[in-house]
Amino acid sequence: MTPGPLLLFAFLTLATGVVVGVRLSRTWLGLTLAGTVSGLSAALMVLLGAPDWEWRSAFSLGGEFVHLRLDGVSALFLVLLCMGGGAGAIYARDYWSEHRYPDSAPRGRAWWSAMLLSMGLVLTVSNGLHFLIAWELFALCGYFLITLDRQRREVRSAGWVYLVASHAGTVFLFAFFSTLAARTGGWDLGPMREQTGLAPLFWLALVGFGVKAGFFPLHIWLPSAHANAPSHVSAIMSGVAIKMGIYGIVRFSGWLPVPSAAGWVVIGLGATSALLGIAFAFAQNDFKRLLAYSSVENIGVILIGVGAALLAVTHGDALWGRLAFAGALLHVWNHGAFKSLLFFGAGSVLHATGTREMSKLGGLWRTMLWTAGFFVLGSLAVSALPPLNGFVSEWLVYLGLFDAATSKGPAAWAAMPAAIMLAMAGALAMASFAKAGAMIFLGAPRTQVATHAHECGMWMRGPMLALAVVCVTIGLAPILFWPVVARVVGSWRPAWITMEAPAPLLTLGAVHVGLAILVLMAAAWLWRKAHANSLRRGLTWDCGYAMPAARMQYTSASFGGIVAGWFGWVLQPERKMRRPRGPFPAEAIRLERIPETVLDRIIGPVSVAIMQVSTSVRRLQHGRLQFYILYVVAGLIALGVLVLLGGAP
């Protein structure tokens, strides 16, 4: 039994899903699940030691023979894809249901299958031309999924920003792949580490894939797109789609030789994204934007690991590189799991209240206990707190960095700052998610919508439960996943293939299990103890204030205020303030908005400048024939001059 048939089956089911999805929702769900499950099993088969699977077609597509390949790296991401795709499909059944969105729900199903299909192809094709095709299709599906709710203007503009940003990235990939083809004389891809001349191409790939991965400062499209998309789409975009960028970087840094500066740059980008991304997240008031920025942070964490690995490659295959890289790979899965979980949670809050502003929510735990629980779990995981999965992967990355530091090679100069920034990012992540969870679920409802919230249905809770289970499992038994990671590391760099589990991984798992048990026991015990002694309910003692109102609670803006102040230089918050005046102050306002700095402060002015050029050029088309003929003459003269210049023999 090879992965081939399973993949074929997955392909067929998903392809039929594209067609029937428009009509039959149940059949579609069945097909999608079947497809994802079989894809998942194929990937696991490879990860658990089956040899790489490779297939070349007899027919040619676009003038090239189809060449599929499923090796460790592809399989790792394929698992993530199937996980996210399946969960999202189930979640969407209620969340983006037929009767709430009669026109866009069918489209949504078709595009969903198309998205899974194209991403699967991105992961498996091994031919530059077909890779580009699959990549573009996947970007396009993403666009149409983000803009499912086309009637809303802000959705459309967010989608447009995503579309053009991803096209900008694709342009770099055009350059990358055609240069590759021009240099190697063919579109076929595969390991070509020995052709050292190809090393500079890494920079093209880094930018091209980086836009999709959304590391700072190429993340401009990410916050608005993830915030405005339907939540199951946000989940797959953030959990899976941006990982395609990581896949590209990992894949081609593994197949092609990399310039010696690559490691430094990547680790630097990673650290920057981690710190700034989470700083932006902490300052947000829109909880989906917060989640989006936290994705930027996690991409940063992953890139720190990848960068450390690249450094290790250029420093004589140092061992610490493997640990960091393993951590990064594991974090790809972990982030996929807990970020999808969080977006699902956010989705059900949105579904119940219709608002994304935390300052309008509060006290939801009473009505949405399940969602609250899952959200807290996700928060713990994303804040890399033991005993959950987030900590495991970051722990591995840390170990790599520490070893790099203790090795005292030049790499330490990258490792030490990276470790410190990672620590700060971790603390900020903890703060952000403490804030998010508390603002949404704790305290008193700040508005009516929050009071009348309701728990989401089984179809939405199920996927959350599944993902939560994944988070807990990886957290409690990391050792189980080591062989997988080791396999991938091996297929990334054959030199690293022999790699036994770092001993403490088992201990860590044991400690985590113990911790989990103790935590539960202690909580239960204290709860019972509190009840055993007398337990009274009373109004919050608000410093003796008689009638505390919901409006008096700490808001997300004030919660983030301190850090927003520290990072003011990059956050550039826009404040609107009217202080209370006079003996009987009428109204006092304090609004704070955190713009997307790179977009507003850098891309904005540049595009304005370009538009000015365009307007001035368009003035030349003023309708006066005389000038049109003058242009012809001018062209004549210019070309003549050009020829004369070139004509000098």
Add this chain to the structure above:
Amino acid sequence: MNLILDLVLRLAVWMLLAPLLPGIINKVKARVAGRRGPPVLQLYYDLAKLWRKGVVLSTLASPGFVAGPAVAWVALTGAAMLMPLGPAGSILSFRGDVLLLIYLLALARFCTAWAAMETGSAFEGMGAAREVSYAVLAEAAIIAAVLSLSVQTGSVSLVTMLSPSAGAGAVLLAAGLFTVLLAENCRVPFDDPNTHLELTMIHEVMVLDHSGPPLAAILHGASVKLLLFALLLVQAVLPTGKSSPLVAAGALVAGVLVVTVSVGLVESFLARLAFRRVPLLLTTAFLFCLFALLVAWKGGAE
């Protein structure tokens, strides 16, 4: 078998000795102020009383309000279990346990902050915000300190890291870690543990609405944390590695006492900082640790 014994003994030590420190600090402060002050064992009495007392729960609070302190206490005690006790070593030590320790502290912080936000009171919100925000700088400082230790000793597990040959950076490290200790345990000049002006507080204001056993858990956890940091500081600085067990143990106890007393002295001679100055001080602490790291980098070359 003796693993269990070891565990029990350690637990006992930690749980029994930890509450001593705040008592000592208060005694020192009282003496300096020329008062008699509360007995050194005051905290034990308080804990015992609180443990028997009933609980008042805010109408808004969820079960998390009680679970938070419990989890935090477990996390802190777990961290304490990872912390080696001089010659006795630690009960289980593995590569990277130091990171686990740091993140357990973070877990504890998350839970206290969470529990604080439960009541929806503006004051607790304020306290939690301050706690998590200042933690960012504190974490940076701690990681820098840990890095310097591990660069110096070429290891990533506490037992080996914490028995250094007195590195040149020991002084810097001491200064940095001491400041972090003050910040993390909400002592003056960062916080005033026994004022009643909530607006000026971090930790106290977070636990404002807690009562009974949960409050007991929080207070005890805090004392454990204090002891933890004191031990970290002492073992990071004192070159107890080579010396005989008895000497080492003595040095350890003495060191902890010194730290505690100096905390008390600081509290009696310094005023609490204005909040906008706090980041400055923390950054200074971070820089101390950073320099310690650089010194370790240079010095540890041989």
Add this chain to the structure above:
Amino acid sequence: MSGEALNLLIGLAMGLNLLALGTSRLPSLIRAMSAQGMLLGLMPLLLEAENLDWRILLVVLATLVGKGLVIPGLLRRAMRAANIEREIQPFLGYVPSLLLGACGTIAAVALARALPLLPEHARSLLVPGAIASVLTGFILMIGRVKAISQVCGYLILENGIYLFGLLLIHSTPWLVESGILLDVTVGVFIIGIIVDRIQRDFDSLDTRKLTTLRE
């Protein structure tokens, strides 16, 4: 001797260029243009003086009729319909355009020196004349606002090209020759029709009114 006569005709044509540039009255512009056209029409007779045959005659006749009668007739008709007599405030004044034309002519002679010519053409004015007319055509098309003047400019341009084409009169097959001629004539004819339509739609031939299509 035929060379001399030819140069004389070309000189005349170049003079007509300057006249076309200098005049502000449309009728005289049209007259200049058509006169030039007829001169050009006559030239083949001189060039092919020794071996005349009916084809040449046909071509000559067609040119004379087309350029001398049909096209000017069309333009006059449009002009009358629009009852305009003279060009009003051109983009490029008459004196400047005259000077420009003169310089152009000189430059043309110089340019013709720059390009290598066959000995038998070395002394004829064909090439400079051609270039000069082309330049004149451009100046008129760029400098004038009345549609008719621009058409005249276009025709003078074509005349210049025709003049250059005479260099190849031995080598180009008469079929091609006449095809080209036919095209040109029809082209101008259609331009005339469009001018007429524009005159009716915009009831004016002032091209400054023809600027509705713009960015």
Add this chain to the structure above:
Amino acid sequence: MSHLLLIVVPLAGAAIAAVWPGNSTRPWLLPVFGFAHVVLAFWLFIKPPVVAPGDWFGFDPLARAVLPVVSLLFLVCAAYAVSYLRIRSERPNRVFVAMLLIVLGLLSAGHQARHLGLLWIATEAVTLATVPLLHFNGTPRAFEATWKYLLVGGTGIALSLLGSFCLGYASLHGGGVGNLTFTALTAQGAGLSRPWVLTAWVLVLVGYGTKMGLAPMHTWKPDAYGEAPGIVGAILAGGVTTVAFTAILRVRAVVGAAGEGHIADRTLLVIGLFSMLVSALFLLGTRDFKRMLAYSSVEHMGILSIGAALGGAGVAAALFHVWSNGLTKGSLFLSAGNIRRAAGSPSMDDVRGMSVLTPRSAAIFVAGMFAVTALPPFAPFFSELLVLRAALASGQGVATAVFLGCLLLAFFGMTRVVFGIVDGRPRPTTRTNAKRFVETPGVIAPPLVLLALSLWLGLFTPPILREAWSAAVAQLFPTP
């Protein structure tokens, strides 16, 4: 002789159309003769006849490489014309139908012309024949557009005539007999007088470049495409420009034979990049979706000329791009025509929400837009990628960067306009106007077919096509 049928048959059709009585039945002549033409073209395509060197007309490899797509495009547009002219039954279509067929005939002539003079005659004749098509709508705007088309185009074409004469004189001066057939000129090769050849090249490039619509000689294009019916736009953009392009290629071959190929390539590259840049800047700002198509066509002409500048591989890619651009642009023009007719205005200032009013046309329009902006798996993606690859293979780093940058800007501009008119809520006036337009299969199928063809061409390019293109390359770059 069958290659002459390609010219004669449509002209005969035109004659019939000119005398055909029924205004309602006349349009059917278009698909009939279009079909005949397609059959002929593809028959010749599969069984290419031998071309005697001296022939004035010949179905030579170059003609074989491009003429079929023109014919195909014409057939689909003819099918569309039937239903279009039914909608516009208020206007007499005698001239329109006749002229369309004449244009087809002349296009075949132009593509097959192997004599510089005949090539010029055919091109000029096409220019003249398209005039009645341009002002079919009979509005003042249409006449203004026609006027500009005539004078700018006329000037250009005149220059190309001058250029052809110069080339002839180059042969005379080089001791030749001034025979203007390409075979003779190429044969004379290095014997041609260098200064005259270069002069000729500049004039020809500007002249035929004007017909192609290369910047800065493109100014007639937005006006003409903006005012003409969709079919005319499609045929202009897919057929007429192609003749001009083949003309440039043929002359380029002569210049190459004269040993000045590198200079010609440089000029082609520069003017191509310039066209792309200018059109991209225009696309960023334009608010009229038919003019947008014109600018996009300018951009693609730039891509063609860049391809032509890159030697054998580039020319092959350019020929591929002729096919892909022709088909894709065709579907865009036709669907845009539908939208224009339904919306009653071409400006995105007053057209919105067409996805509601004309869902099918809007969908085709969006898909076509993605196709023409090189999104896979449509044909332009593949052809442009090949151009790119050729550029990189010949080490044109800077040119590649500019090329990609312009593609990106163009994408910004086009998505902006297209989504601007497709999304949102339609205005009431648009609603009422759109009631009168029904998306019958007759107006939906043709653009859809073209889009499908583009898709098929991209994914399953038949080997025989590639063979035809490489044969054309072999003709243009003879390897001694």
